[in-house]
Amino acid sequence: MSLFLFKRLATLIGTLIGASVIVFLVLEILPGNAAQMLMGPDASPDAVAALAAKLGLDQPAWTRYWHWIGGLLTGNLGDSYAYSSPVIDLILERLALTVPLALLAMAFTVVIALLVGVTAAARHNKLGDVGLMGMAQVGIAIPNFWFAIMLILVFSVQLQWFSAGGFEGWGEGIFAGLKSLLLPALSLAVVQAAILARITRSAVLEVMREDFVRTARAKGVSQRMVLWTHVLRNAMIPVITVMGMQFSELLAGTIVVENVFYLPGLGRLIFQAISNRDLIVVRNCVMLLAALVVIVNFVVDVLYAVIDPRIKASDI
Amino acid sequence: MSSTVVAPSAAALKVPGFWRRALHHRSFVIGGVLTLLLLLAAAVSLVWTPWSPYEMDMANKLKPPTGSHWLGTDTYGRDVASLLLVGARASILVGVIAVGIGLVVGTALGLLAAAKRGWVEEAIMRLTDFSLAFPAILSAIMMTAVFGAGIVNAIVAIGIYNIPTFARITRASANAIWSREYIAAARACGKGSFSITMQHVLPNISAVLIVQITIRFAIAILAEAALSYLGLGTQPPQPSWGRMLSEAQTMMFQSPLLAVFPGMAIAMAVLGLNLLGDGLRDLLDPRLARAR
Amino acid sequence: MPLLQVKDLHIELQTQRGPAEAVRGIDFTLERGETLGIVGESGCGKSITVMSLMGLLPSNAKVTGSIRFDDTELVGRDEKDMCQIRGNRIGMIFQEPMTALNPVHTIVRQVGEPLRLHRGLSKAEARKEVLALLERVGIPDAASRLDAYPHQFSGGQRQRIGIAMALACGPDLLIADEPTTALDVTIQKQILELIQSLVQERGMALILISHDLGVIAQTVSKMLVMYGGSVVESGPTEAVFARRAHPYTQGLFAARPALGAPRGVRLATIRGSVPELVDLPKGCPFAGRCSYTIDACQTTRPPATMLPQDHAVRCIRLEEIATKVAVAS
Numbered sequence: 001m002s003l004f005l006f007k008r009l010a011t012l013i014g015t016l017i018g019a020s021v022i023v024f025l026v027l028e029i030l031p032g033n034a035a036q037m038l039m040g041p042d043a044s045p046d047a048v049a050a051l052a053a054k055l056g057l058d059q060p061a062w063t064r065y066w067h068w069i070g071g072l073l074t075g076n077l078g079d080s081y082a083y084s085s086p087v088i089d090l091i092l093e094r095l096a097l098t099v100p101l102a103l104l105a106m107a108f109t110v111v112i113a114l115l116v117g118v119t120a121a122a123r124h125n126k127l128g129d130v131g132l133m134g135m136a137q138v139g140i141a142i143p144n145f146w147f148a149i150m151l152i153l154v155f156s157v158q159l160q161w162f163s164a165g166g167f168e169g170w171g172e173g174i175f176a177g178l179k180s181l182l183l184p185a186l187s188l189a190v191v192q193a194a195i196l197a198r199i200t201r202s203a204v205l206e207v208m209r210e211d212f213v214r215t216a217r218a219k220g221v222s223q224r225m226v227l228w229t230h231v232l233r234n235a236m237i238p239v240i241t242v243m244g245m246q247f248s249e250l251l252a253g254t255i256v257v258e259n260v261f262y263l264p265g266l267g268r269l270i271f272q273a274i275s276n277r278d279l280i281v282v283r284n285c286v287m288l289l290a291a292l293v294v295i296v297n298f299v300v301d302v303l304y305a306v307i308d309p310r311i312k313a314s315d316i
Numbered sequence: 317m318s319s320t321v322v323a324p325s326a327a328a329l330k331v332p333g334f335w336r337r338a339l340h341h342r343s344f345v346i347g348g349v350l351t352l353l354l355l356l357a358a359a360v361s362l363v364w365t366p367w368s369p370y371e372m373d374m375a376n377k378l379k380p381p382t383g384s385h386w387l388g389t390d391t392y393g394r395d396v397a398s399l400l401l402v403g404a405r406a407s408i409l410v411g412v413i414a415v416g417i418g419l420v421v422g423t424a425l426g427l428l429a430a431a432k433r434g435w436v437e438e439a440i441m442r443l444t445d446f447s448l449a450f451p452a453i454l455s456a457i458m459m460t461a462v463f464g465a466g467i468v469n470a471i472v473a474i475g476i477y478n479i480p481t482f483a484r485i486t487r488a489s490a491n492a493i494w495s496r497e498y499i500a501a502a503r504a505c506g507k508g509s510f511s512i513t514m515q516h517v518l519p520n521i522s523a524v525l526i527v528q529i530t531i532r533f534a535i536a537i538l539a540e541a542a543l544s545y546l547g548l549g550t551q552p553p554q555p556s557w558g559r560m561l562s563e564a565q566t567m568m569f570q571s572p573l574l575a576v577f578p579g580m581a582i583a584m585a586v587l588g589l590n591l592l593g594d595g596l597r598d599l600l601d602p603r604l605a606r607a608r
Numbered sequence: 609m610p611l612l613q614v615k616d617l618h619i620e621l622q623t624q625r626g627p628a629e630a631v632r633g634i635d636f637t638l639e640r641g642e643t644l645g646i647v648g649e650s651g652c653g654k655s656i657t658v659m660s661l662m663g664l665l666p667s668n669a670k671v672t673g674s675i676r677f678d679d680t681e682l683v684g685r686d687e688k689d690m691c692q693i694r695g696n697r698i699g700m701i702f703q704e705p706m707t708a709l710n711p712v713h714t715i716v717r718q719v720g721e722p723l724r725l726h727r728g729l730s731k732a733e734a735r736k737e738v739l740a741l742l743e744r745v746g747i748p749d750a751a752s753r754l755d756a757y758p759h760q761f762s763g764g765q766r767q768r769i770g771i772a773m774a775l776a777c778g779p780d781l782l783i784a785d786e787p788t789t790a791l792d793v794t795i796q797k798q799i800l801e802l803i804q805s806l807v808q809e810r811g812m813a814l815i816l817i818s819h820d821l822g823v824i825a826q827t828v829s830k831m832l833v834m835y836g837g838s839v840v841e842s843g844p845t846e847a848v849f850a851r852r853a854h855p856y857t858q859g860l861f862a863a864r865p866a867l868g869a870p871r872g873v874r875l876a877t878i879r880g881s882v883p884e885l886v887d888l889p890k891g892c893p894f895a896g897r898c899s900y901t902i903d904a905c906q907t908t909r910p911p912a913t914m915l916p917q918d919h920a921v922r923c924i925r926l927e928e929i930a931t932k933v934a935v936a937s
Binding site: 019022137138141143145147150152248249252256274282 | 447452454458534545546558569582584587
């Protein structure tokens with residue numbers, strides 16, 4: 001197991017380094033003079049030069065890169081150009097909203113997808129299967145921000161159960177905070193749940209065709225128990241792969257959904273920073289997102305080994 | 317757990333009765349109809365729309381559906397139905413070019429990786445891995461923000477994101493073809509990698525690519541809508557379904573229907589393409605071709 | 609009263625080309641402790657027959673006739689009752705040991721499952737019984753391997769585990785569907801001997817399916833020869849082996865490769881191939897492939913002719929064939 005973990009960790013670190021290089025290249029090198037971009041085309045050359053010096057842009061790329069990496073590891077991410085405050089504080093503040101949002105959305109996704117997927121597989125080729133899968137197809141096609149707007153229309157405008165946006169903050173208590181995150185989490189979850197439900201269904205159907213299912217039934221295990229105790233765990237392997245990828249889709253989705261609900265989260269920060277051309281914030285936030293994605297993939301890999309005892313042995 | 321996914325094969329197209337089966341396949345038919353509607357909307361908009369989508373009429377703004385404005389009017393009095401028709405053009409344009417970029421470049425890379433193997437393949441695969449570590453919408457937003465908003469940059473951003481996906485899929489399918497015996501036979505006859513790729517590999521993976529094209533087209537439409545919603549995609553006055561949604565959101569309390577129609581249009585287009593892709597995947601299943 | 613009595617069993621399956629009869633009127637009985645073998649080519653209906661005993665056919669299969677197990681009717685029994693019979697009163701072993709076990713459950717969990725299900729044993733109690741079972745079926749070092757996973761065992765060992773699972777609750781009937789086909793020849797012998805000793809020890813009835821006549825000869829006292837969903841010949845193993853009355857049976861015996869045959873001798877085969885279920889002739893299923901076919905064979909189902917020792921054969925040209933064979937030898 002430890003060799004397995006070690007290999008995975010090495011891949012994790014390697015990918016993080018690679019990602020950081022790409023982020024740096026795209027944001028620092030490609031657009032040319034970053035200071036020029038920040039100030040716009042009609043700024044005076046002196047002002048641009050001054051800003052360039054302030055941002056350390058006069059140093060060679062290598063130095064800047066190491067400076068940044070060093071900063072990442074020590075927690076000093078520099079100051080935001082637009083907000084004139086330390087980037088690290090900004091990010092932490094926003095994470096306090098986005099991480100619970102993403103987790104809540106993931107929870108919704110998993111619960112809905114498993115229920116729908118397993119039920120559809122159990123009613124294979126009957127009306128329930130076709131109906132549920134039809135709904136899943138529609139779910140995949142719906143843009144998550146449109147679903148968000150529809151939710152607001154129904155639950156805020158018509159029924160007035162929820163506010164149309166904004167975040168109470170955790171100061172008012174956990175329940176109030178979760179209430180403001182409910183509709184956003186649902187909007188994020190619906191598309192991912194639809195995708196995951198289809199995958200769950202086909203994974204379950206494939207496992208049901210395996211020999212050991214017949215053996216279990218020959219032992220007198222009922223069809224329903226076979227599904228939940230024998231089939232599900234075997235079907236989870238492809239399902240968990242997809243779940244890992246979906247977490248990154250969820251995080252990305254927060255960029256749009258937080259805008260719909262005016263939530264002061266990481267996604268909204270990224271978007272505003274990009275609009276403000278606040279490159280330091282953008283660079284660090286993107287790196288953070290990429291890191292979260294890579295870490296989630298790592299967790300998924302480890303989960304494989306937990307679920308499937310054959311994987312530890314073969315040690316890819 | 318081994319995954320026995322059977323790749324679609326263009327051989328199934330040549331089996332007699334393909335169109336008969338196709339017209340009986342539920343997903344294919346519904347998907348085909350919706351996709352045709354999309355194409356039709358865009359085509360029709362080139363010659364006629366009920367009103368001009370650019371014409372503002374403040375006296376008649378925010379009207380619900382009536383006899384003269386079939387789907388109502390928006391904040392500036394523009395006819396929603398006309399906006400939807402013309403907006404279809406933006407969606408299709410983005411879809412075609414973005415998928416085209418991904419298809420051409422990505423497939424080339426994938427074929428190269430499968431043909432050369434070794435470090436070339438490794439390098440290409442590592443690159444695609446890194447690119448795929450970034451969620452699509454994020455890459456698109458970064459690129460449009462850095463290089464400027466607008467439909468051209470949006471197309472490029474989305475297109476670039478399609479490259480790693482097509483590269484991976486092409487490589488996987490091409491590898492499967494390369495390991496087949498008739499390839500070894502062709503090699504033994506002295507054929508070079510390039511001609512083998514062009515004459516044998518590419519035709520055999522064409523079905524996989526066709527299915528992917530429909531799926532990526534749908535994703536491109538969603539991505540364009542998201543970018544336009546954020547203001548980074550199609551710019552005014554060019555109509556775009558995504559931007560219609562963001563304008564509608566500000567008027568939610570006064571005119572709730574405004575937000576419904578553009579979203580429905582997007583959903584129907586995406587649904588149509590997805591169903592079409594699903595249907596094609598089933599119909600091009602080589603198992604059915606062999607069963608005859 | 610016999611343990612198992614099957615009368616006029618018909619099973620209709622849905623195939624790609626429409627419904628087809630996979631089993632066409634089978635009768636047999638099995639007493640407690642008796643051993644029965646079923647021989648035939650792939651697709652003759654042997655597996656379908658035993659799956660119907662277990663009630664494990666696909667939901668669109670139609671079963672008519674009677675299966676009386678211990679004087680209760682199994683045909684049309686509801687699923688809940690069947691669940692109580694499977695793994696409890698009737699145990700089954702399958703052909704492919706490599707895929708028959710759930711890869712993500714431990715051995716002790718899988719073998720203990722019927723015990724906990726049917727006899728309500730606790731985890732600890734089940735664990736003890738499982739250990740005893742595994743030792744009985746010959747798993748070396750069983751005590752330390754209870755929490756191991758299937759992939760850590762060889763094919764032969766997995767089959768032993770399968771046997772342990774099937775016997776856990778002490779069933780009256782054990783069904784073994786080609787239990788040794790997928791195993792090495794040396795392991796085959798061991799597994800067969802294991803099954804035999806267990807069957808004798810516990811007084812179980814055994815139905816053994818095989819396409820290998822040698823296995824049948826060694827293991828069972830009665831046998832059925834099946835073709836195209838019908839039983840063409842049945843009776844005590846010795847009698848069937850000695851007389852080989854039905855042309856199909858003769859073909860099967862002739863097709864065995866013989867050690868010590870001179871070089872260049874072609875292997876004998878039965879001419880033609882097994883038709884698809886929907887294409888089987890209305891009368892005798894072997895009509896057309898059989899070298900003694902006459903017109904009547906195609907239209908009417910042959911009635912059973914009884915030979916001494918309860919030996920039944922379904923062929924209308926029985927006497928002529930017997931004479932010809934006697935003359936030839």
